[in-house]
Amino acid sequence: MINKCLFPAAGYGTRFLPATKATPKEMLPILTKPLIQYGVEEAVEAGITTMAIVSGRGKRAIEDHFDISYELEHQIKGGSKEELLDEIRSLIEKCTFSYTRQIEMKGLGHAILTGETLIGNEPFAVVLADDLCQNDEAGVLEQMKKVYEKYQCSVVAIEEVPMDETQKYGVIAGKLVDGTEDTYRVSDMVEKPEPKDAPTNLAIIGRYILTPDIFDILRNTKAGKGGEIQITDALLEQAKQGRVIAYKFKGKRFDCGSVDGFVEATNWFYDRMKS
Numbered sequence: 001m002i003n004k005c006l007f008p009a010a011g012y013g014t015r016f017l018p019a020t021k022a023t024p025k026e027m028l029p030i031l032t033k034p035l036i037q038y039g040v041e042e043a044v045e046a047g048i049t050t051m052a053i054v055s056g057r058g059k060r061a062i063e064d065h066f067d068i069s070y071e072l073e074h075q076i077k078g079g080s081k082e083e084l085l086d087e088i089r090s091l092i093e094k095c096t097f098s099y100t101r102q103i104e105m106k107g108l109g110h111a112i113l114t115g116e117t118l119i120g121n122e123p124f125a126v127v128l129a130d131d132l133c134q135n136d137e138a139g140v141l142e143q144m145k146k147v148y149e150k151y152q153c154s155v156v157a158i159e160e161v162p163m164d165e166t167q168k169y170g171v172i173a174g175k176l177v178d179g180t181e182d183t184y185r186v187s188d189m190v191e192k193p194e195p196k197d198a199p200t201n202l203a204i205i206g207r208y209i210l211t212p213d214i215f216d217i218l219r220n221t222k223a224g225k226g227g228e229i230q231i232t233d234a235l236l237e238q239a240k241q242g243r244v245i246a247y248k249f250k251g252k253r254f255d256c257g258s259v260d261g262f263v264e265a266t267n268w269f270y271d272r273m274k275s
């Protein structure tokens with residue numbers, strides 16, 4: 001069973017400066033909803049209600065968002081705007097939120113290791129809220145949970161990207177599992193390879209299910225590409241033992257950590273709301 005979802009949300013979000021100088025990237029809205037709320041909704045849809053958030057300096061707005069705002073709620077009570085808070089209220093009622101801080105921003109792998117104190121010794125999901133995923137049927141985490149239940153090992157979500165974009169992603173190599181068209185047993189992983197060095201164009205996006213032995217591996221993982229502790233390097237240790245599945249998810253993904261992806265998501269959700 002996957003009961004907990006970790007949200008590494010300590011990054012600086014430099015691609016969105018100056019907006020992210022005092023506002024966490026995860027709080028930037030697509031229409032009226034902050035990115036991290038979409039991520040929490042996806043986890044809830046997958047049956048997960050324990051949210052563990054790795055935050056950092058300047059990220060207080062995330063905690064305030066998943067809390068009651070007495071003055072505001074008193075002010076709009078009984079009026080037409082009250083329903084605008086329905087979704088967030090229902091999340092607050094259903095879920096628990098706990099927080100820990102990453103003191104030094106030493107990369108995604110380090111952020112996940114920082115979350116160990118909130119996760120403990122059990123398999124868990126990871127959502128990078130700046131990858132916004134959408135599917136009309138089962139959400140991406142729900143799809144991945146099913147894959148985890150079948151294979152009982154770490155699962156990464158992948159999508160095919162243009163070959164000239166491999167340097168933005170962790171890229172996998174692997175063999176399709178017999179009888180499937182979307183499930184690979186991973187044999188190799190490379191962090192942000194140049195196209196000429198990339199084994200495939202199958203890129204890891206911001207959804208993972210990890211088994212808890214990943215924490216010990218991360219503790220022993222040295223800084224890699226960009227001087228950061230990379231989750232890809234730690235996953236490679238599991239992959240060498242045949243314990244990583246890559247799953248080509250159904251649905252759309254918007255890279256809301258980039259301005260182009262953010263605008264694309266905004267337009268897509270706006271068109272959908274209007275139609």
Ligand code: UTP
Nearest residue numbers: 008009010011012013014015105106107108111
């Ligand atoms: P990114 O690579 O998108 O980095 O991190 P970033 O700092 O958020 O944004 P840019 O590149 O400067 O614009 C991927 C995910 O890992 C988290 C981020 O919050 C984001 O969810 N992260 C990254 C951490 O929590 N801690 C880190 O040290 C690095």
